[in-house]
Amino acid sequence: MILTQSLVNGVIRGGELALLAIGLTMIYGILKFANFSHTEFATLGAYLAFMLTTTLRINIFFSAPIAVMLTGLVAVIVDKLTFKKLRQAGSVSLMVLSIGLSICFRSSIQSIWGAQIRGYPIDLFRGMEFLGIRITPIQITILIVALVCMLIFHLLLIKTRIGKAMRATSDNLILAQASGINTDGVIMWVWFIGASFAAIGGILIGLETQLRPNMGFAILLPVFATAILGGIGSVYGAMMGGMILGIVENIGISFDFGILINIVGISRPEGIYISPSYKPAISFAILIIILLVRPGGIFGKRGDR
């Protein structure tokens, strides 16, 4: 059934969006600025994994984690060299800096690897069919990886000291500092984990589709929509928001709105569908509705943050 297939596609897309949105929402919550270069970490991670797999001939199972770690490191270095210096500068300056960085990243990636579409050297698999849905091994991998990452992160937040420190810093930076938490260390870890998750998301997107230098930029606004939908600063909100957006996007374009017209008595055999080109528009429409009705997002506070 087409709708169940869309549901499956939606959950997978939701996982990808969630992985990218987690880092974005954490940085936004703690450092109080919108990091427009966040999704470039996804692109970077994907291309680093590509380079390791093709140029150095390392198997994707090993090159992926290495690429993820490298991306996390890059994020920490970038923060030390740029964002940290402007910590006191106010959110607009930081946002503008992030826009500049995003251009730098994209252009560097393009000049190193070229503008043409690249793909990972993996074999082509016919999807498996069960219960009327088609799912490929890669999609199953994406689902499992996304779920495992979110589970690990959840355990990290609840069970570990650094997790507690992160939650404290995210709630109230000044109070956390006053309690003796090394907030600088926490921030470094937030960059590392946020960028690593984005890199994982990027590699998964690359496995499922292809690589292009603007793949991160293309997904930037849906990722922002996810973070805002879930409530800025809330990691669980990002996960939830990702799922909702992913599912709504996919069902939105496969739902035959002709059924509604049929009730009124008019019939259209070809059906009325939203064109797939409008998929991003669905995310933005939801974003606008959320901002009007509940600006704090699902897990945010009532009113503004």
Added chain:
Amino acid sequence: MKNIFIACLVFLTAFFLIGNVAVNAETIRIGAIFPLTGGSAAEGQDEKMGAEVAMDEINAAGGIFGRRLVIIFEDDELRPVAGVDAVHKLIDVNKVPVIVGTFSSGVTLPVAEYAQQQGVVVINPASTSPKLREVGDYLFSVMGLDDLMGKELAKFAWERGHRKAAVLVPNNPFGIGVLENVSKTFKELGGTITTSVAYEMGKIDYRAELGRIFGKKPQALLYTAYGEESKIITKQAYELGYKAEWFGAYLTMCTSVSVPKAVEGHLGLEPGYFGPQAEHFRKLFMKKHGREPATSFSAYAYDAVWLAALSIGKAGLNRKAIKDALPIVAKHYKGATGDVTFDKDGQRANQDYSKLKYTRGKVKPYK
């Protein structure tokens, strides 16, 4: 010190200018715009190589009035904006009398429109949108337009026994031209078009479009897609296990960079190149480039450059004279792609198409 610097500058500038003028006196320059990078880089490079074969052959025979033919190649990146930048450079800066190009109708249209305004002849070797008829008398097409291709593709699918078909094309003048003509003929024959999708170019994920098409379970998919996008579309269709018989318009373009497993068994049509000079062209191409032409577009570019050279040879460098001479030259020209006589709109009058099937990694004649 400053004086020495200025002197050097003046000397270098003079040297450069004199050098340029000297070169200009010795060569005849025409322009060529192809997608050398981007989604159809394979086809664009193939066109360039075909053009180079013609250029070498013409120069080996003594050039045009004893002067060497030089082609200034520009890259349109398969993007209309880049194509317009290229045509501006060739016309405003290089002042060429003839331009060969491009590939995608979406690029050829704005390029030819500017050239039409400026009175520069454009010889189009590969774009096929019926909209090209409306540009004007300075645009000529060596390849038959899609009113012909669409009709033949629909007939091919009908002959194979299909009665329910879906259509998938890129969302640009070329794609819409194919869509309209293929649907029209298929419906006239009595078939039903279950869904038509015009996909957005430049994406890396087309599963939504594929779901839309195969949701209605068509027997056949009548499609055309640029190389890189076709690679993704066919790969994802394979992974999702969608079944139907695929008919590709310009099959070599649709399969040029695709994963062989994903396009195995695809049928389709290709503007033939089996004109009197086809084998001759093929040999020259092999000799110069060390391999077979990748697509038929190289042969069309070859014919286009020859037509340009012959027209200049007949009419000189006056642009209007070239425009008037071209149809006469074309009528007598025996090309690699067959009879390139133009109709009253300057578009190719007769186009043969070969029926092809993609088998085990190669496009082969369909039996």
